[in-house]
Amino acid sequence: xxxxxxxxxxxxxxxxxxxxxxxxxxxxxxxxxxxxxxxxxxxxxxxxxxxxxxxxxxxxxxxxxxxxxxxxxxxxxxxxxxxxxxxxxxxxxxxxxxxxxxxxxxxxxxxxxxxxxxxxxxxxxxxxxxxxxxxxxxxxxxxxxxxxxxxxxxxxxxxxxxxxxxxxxxxxx
Numbered sequence: 001x002x003x004x005x006x007x008x009x010x011x012x013x014x015x016x017x018x019x020x021x022x023x024x025x026x027x028x029x030x031x032x033x034x035x036x037x038x039x040x041x042x043x044x045x046x047x048x049x050x051x052x053x054x055x056x057x058x059x060x061x062x063x064x065x066x067x068x069x070x071x072x073x074x075x076x077x078x079x080x081x082x083x084x085x086x087x088x089x090x091x092x093x094x095x096x097x098x099x100x101x102x103x104x105x106x107x108x109x110x111x112x113x114x115x116x117x118x119x120x121x122x123x124x125x126x127x128x129x130x131x132x133x134x135x136x137x138x139x140x141x142x143x144x145x146x147x148x149x150x151x152x153x154x155x156x157x158x159x160x161x162x163x164x165x166x167x168x169x170x171x172x173x
Contacts, residue, residue, distance in 0.1 A: 010034070011050035013043035014057050018155040021057055021123070025049040031073045032120045033057075035152050060123060064092055064160045068124045075120050079107070083115035090129040093161040097133045128156040 010022040013036065020042070022034040030053050045051035052070065059066045076084065086104050090096050098109035098116075105112070116127040 010043060011047055012045040012054045013040050014054045015042045016057065016061050017159075018152045023050050023053045023057075025053070026073065029071045029073045030121065030124075031075075033122055033124065035122060035149060057123065061159075070121075070124060072121055072124065076115075076118065079105075079111070080115040080118055083107075083112055084119060084121075084125045087116070087119075087125055087127055087130060090126065095129050095131045095157070095162060097131055099133055101130055123156075126156075128153045129160075 009024065011025040012023040014021045014023065015038070018035075019038045020036040020040040022032075022036050022040070023030065023045075024032040024034070025047055028049055030049060033053070045054050049071065056066070056068050056070060060068065082105050083101065086101050087096075096104075098112045102109045102112045112130070116130055119125050119127045122128070
């Protein structure tokens with residue numbers, strides 16, 4: 001029996017300024033994007049969809065105004081997709097609180113946070129633009145203030161020009 005290696009889980013792994021990003025594909029769509037620590041080695045795209053996704057991730061890292069145009073798998077519940085659509089509408093350089101998004105989708109902040117944590121397509125669906133009422137909040141299923149994913153969130157917000165986090169970008173990773 002052959003043991004599956006971590007990079008075997010991804011159709012590509014892209015090195016980014018905030019770590020690495022694993023790209024999973026299936027058929028002709030992206031099925032998931034995963035934040036990974038920088039210790040993950042780059043992996044060349046194994047199919048055209050992964051190649052397109054890797055290219056677009058790097059474009060975003062060079063230009064925060066870049067707009068993703070990837071074929072995404074249809075995943076998530078009706079409610080999650082409603083939250084994700086609301087998050088996609090948040091302009092670059094701005095944030096909304098979980099409560100503000102919840103009010104917009106007529107729900108509760110905790111449910112919005114759970115939908116953010118279930119996001120299959122970070123960067124494309126920019127959950128990093130959703131914060132807590134009293135600060136950064138959690139990110140990618142973590143609220144560890146010193147954790148890797150919150151450092152990613154800080155970097156992304158600074159990259160997009162959010163002033164509160166711009167000073168932190170130079171100290172990360």
